[in-house]
Amino acid sequence: MSTTIPIERLTSRRKTRQRRRSGPIGAILLFTVPFALMFLAFYVAPIIYAMVQSTFAQKSSGLGLGALQEVFVFFDNYVRALSTPSFIASLGRLFLFCIIEVPLMVITATILALLLEAGKAVWPRAFRVIFFMPYGVPGVIATLLWGFLYVPSTSPVLQGLAAIGIDITPLQPNSVLFAIANISLWVYAGYNMIILTAALNSIPSELYEAAKIDGAGEWKTIFLIKLPLIRPSIVLVTLFTIIGTLQLFVEPLVLSPLTTAISSDFTPNMAAYNQAFAQGNSNLAAAMAVIVAILAFIMSFGFLRIVNKKGSEAW
Amino acid sequence: MKRIFPAITTMAIVALALSGCSSGAGGSASASAGSDDGGVTELTFQSWVPNVDKAVDLFNASHPNIHVTLETITAGPDGGYATMFSAVKAGNAADVAQVGYDWLPDFVRNDAVEDITQYVSGEIDKFVDWQVSAMTFNDAIYGIPQASSPLGLYYRSDVFKKAGITKAPETWDEFYADAKLIRKLGKDNYIAAFAYNQTPWLIGLSEQAGAKWFTAGSDSWTVSINDDATMKVADYWQKLIDEDLVKVEADMSNEWYKDIQNGNVASWISGSWGDAIIRGNAPKTSGNWSVSYMPQWTAGESATGTWGGGSANVVLKGTKHAAEASEFALWLNSNAESVSTLVSIGAGWPAIEDTSAITSLTNDPDVFSFYNDQNIWKVFAESDANVQNDWRWPPLVSTLYSTLIDNVKSSIDNSTGLSNAFDETQTGMIDALTQAGVATTTN
Known part of the structure; x- marks a missing residue:
């Protein structure tokens, strides 16, 4: 996050130079138009296109070997998606995953950040890099690595455990969500930790001194000073995690061939992908994608509302 | 900030794919516009068969007027077909492409392939009947069959011997008895894997038992995925699973490769190309393998099946050179030298009727020595003749595949029985076809 500072400085310097030449409107256009054009072309237009596509369907007739016809079907694709039991099940699974993953991630990242920040931390820089490193491993690679570790016949860890009488098979139906949560945690905990560490570092040291003078111990400092002051960052991390988990896709897709517990529509995103690229029904896929986007919107803004209602000064 | 946009990007990706302007589709096929510089017709050929360039080179060397550029693409079900469909929609598809027999109906349905009857009708008799049938819809020919995948039983003769089994199982009853003997060898020893990930395998087993899942009537499909033959197969494998006589594991997975290397999985029912998979992934087991005809439901019969039918070369819609493209597809798959090359690179069992001139089938020391000097092609020749x-x-074959896999997986997880998985697939497939406007009936 520290990289943003020099850019801001740079832009403000350029802004002042620009103002002298062509006035504020020119400067505003210069800085917003390229972004706006790209945003329209690569975000807004495809979303609108997906929404339009989601109201059509490809129909054939008879043996289905004649040419296809594109038919306007209003909200049929949405009705079909929402009346498919496996799609509803995938939504339920996703919420379950959110309930497992979000607290796990936020608590882990906070603890890691607090540990690194603690005055007695040993080699804080080295540990920060070590915790952050998994984030540099692409999701697919990370999942492949964990996939090897999760399958008994290829996993030295599970084989070792089996040798002392502990048989664990992480990719069973009742544990597969935890197996996936573990991968996400491994990849993203370090990233979230960095955000929280940055927030902790920006707490003025006078506050710690004042706390010490008032006789607060380490625990009290954590609960009365550190946590309340990094609350905005914790909210941010929670929000990222909620949105990230709603997009759950790569991990189950890569693990799917290794287990009977992951179907082709295990998560809503997988269901949409499966419809678009395996089953050739891009209209239904567009409807599913829109449903996921709306849910992500509702959940993130719902979460923000709940947090803000408590009347925090910090946000 | 990286993770705040995925909801939007997912939609963006879907939308981009819809509009057919995904970079893969647009960029890859640009050469297909074809120019006739100096009277040479330029063609683009999309395939994922490894080393198929050797056969393409043969064609180019012997055809001064046509030049074919090979474009290696992702295997069809993994995205290759999606690329082709988008390119056809965008009007910049390749001229010739690789398409599995199982997917051809969807290509016809999406109007993505040229009717090449007029260019090839004179020579189509060179190919095996059932494969020509797989190319023919509404009396028009839509592709040239390249290779089929007749099934056979690959087995570890050393493991079988160790278990006291002296000959390959000729019936499924014998296979069951052998499974018990092999299971006694150790806690990790199984006669075979139950490949829950592999629809073509499940279909091949059902086909062998006499199942006919789809029958085309004059204007509707009769769908019977849960017919008696299929149920017989389902109950048989369910029994093997229940008695822990087969290992429930995905084939061609890391786990499975390890198991065929160390003999924990002692056999594999697969197509003729399975040889390349086994030799490539378990080279140290050379000399330990044999191939036999598939076990039979009724002793003395020679019923067989295929692994997803086979693979064809089609002329994609929108080409400016349909005649030359057809000529290439025809030559590639019927010229003796070319077919011999295709066989040796592991493309599959040749689709031509007369294989007497195909040298790589009669003399292939690399292959035969791996099987203890057995000429394994004799088994597949017989199997192919009996399809x-x-x-x-x-x-909608992809819907069939993903529905069946999902149902099989869930039947294993919830112990509801394989027969239930086929029942569910019957319902699911009829529903999907009906939704798509395809007329269906049931028996």
Whole structure:
């Protein structure tokens, strides 16, 4: 996050130079138009296109070997998606995953950040890099690595455990969500930790001194000073995690061939992908994608509302 | 900030794919516009068969007027077909492409392939009947069959011997008895894997038992995925699973490769190309393998099946050179030298009727020595000759595949039985076809 500072400085310097030449409107256009054009072309237009596509369907007739016809079907694709039991099940699974993953991630990242920040931390820089490193491993690679570790016949860890009488098979139906949560945690905990560490570092040291003078111990400092002051960052991390988990896709897709517990529509995103690229029904896929986007919107803004209602000064 | 946009990007990706302007589709096929510089017709050929360039080179060397550029693409089901469909929609598809027999109905349905009857009708008799049937819809020919995948039983003769089994199982009853003997060898020893990930394998087993899942009537499909033959197969494998006589594991997975290397999985029912998979992934087991004809439901019969039918070369819609493209597809798959090359690179069992001139089938020391000097092609020649001409692939085959896999997986997880998985697939497939406007009936 520290990289943003020099850019801001740079832009403000350029802004002042620009103002002298062509006035504020020119400067505003210069800085917003390229972004706006790209945003329209690569975000807004495809979303609108997906929404339009989601109201059509490809129909054939008879043996289905004649040419296809594109038919306007209003909200049929949405009705079909929402009346498919496996799609509803995938939504339920996703919420379950959110309930497992979000607290796990936020608590882990906070603890890691607090540990690194603690005055007695040993080699804080080295540990920060070590915790952050998994984030540099692409999701697919990370999942492949964990996939090897999760399958008994290829996993030295599970084989070792089996040798002392502990048989664990992480990719069973009742544990597969935890197996996936573990991968996400491994990849993203370090990233979230960095955000929280940055927030902790920006707490003025006078506050710690004042706390010490008032006789607060380490625990009290954590609960009365550190946590309340990094609350905005914790909210941010929670929000990222909620949105990230709603997009759950790569991990189950890569693990799917290794287990009977992951179907082709295990998560809503997988269901949409499966419809678009395996089953050739891009209209239904567009409807599913829109449903996921709306849910992500509702959940993130719902979460923000709940947090803000408590009347925090910090946000 | 990286993770705040995925909801939007997912939609963006879907939308981009819809509009057919994904970079893969647009960029890759740009050469297909073809120019006639100096009277040479330029063609683009999309395939994922490894080393197929050797056969393409043969064609180019012997055809001064046509130059074919090979474009290696992702295997069809993994995205290759999606790329082709988008390119056809965008009007910049390749001229010739690789398409599985199972997917051809969907290509016809999406109007993505040229009717090449007029260019090839004179020579189509060179190919095996059932494979020509797989190319023919509404009396028009839509592709040139390249290679089929007749099934056979690959087995570890050393493991079988160790278990006291002296000959390959000739019936499924013998296979069951052998499974018990091999299971006694150790806690990790199984006669075979139950490949829950592999629809073509499940279909091949059902086809062998006489199943006909799809029958084309005059204007509707008769769908019977849960017919008696299929149920017989389902109950048989369920029994093996229940008695822990087969290992429930995905084939061609890391786990499975390890198991065939160390003999924990002692056999594999697969197509003729399975040889390349086994030799490539378990080279140290050379000399330990044999191939036999598939076990039979009724002793003395020679019923067989295929692994997803086979693979064809089609002329994609929108080409400016349909005649030359057809000529290439025809030559590639019927010229003796070319077919011999295709066989040796592991493309599959040749689709031509007369294989007497195909040298790589009669003399292939690399292959035969791996099987203790057995000429394994004799088994597949017999198997291919016995494939029945009554299996039909339906439209929406990908829906069939993913529905069946999902149902099989869930039947294993919830112990509801494989037969239930086929029942569910029957319902699911009829529903999907009906939704797509395809007329269906049931028996």
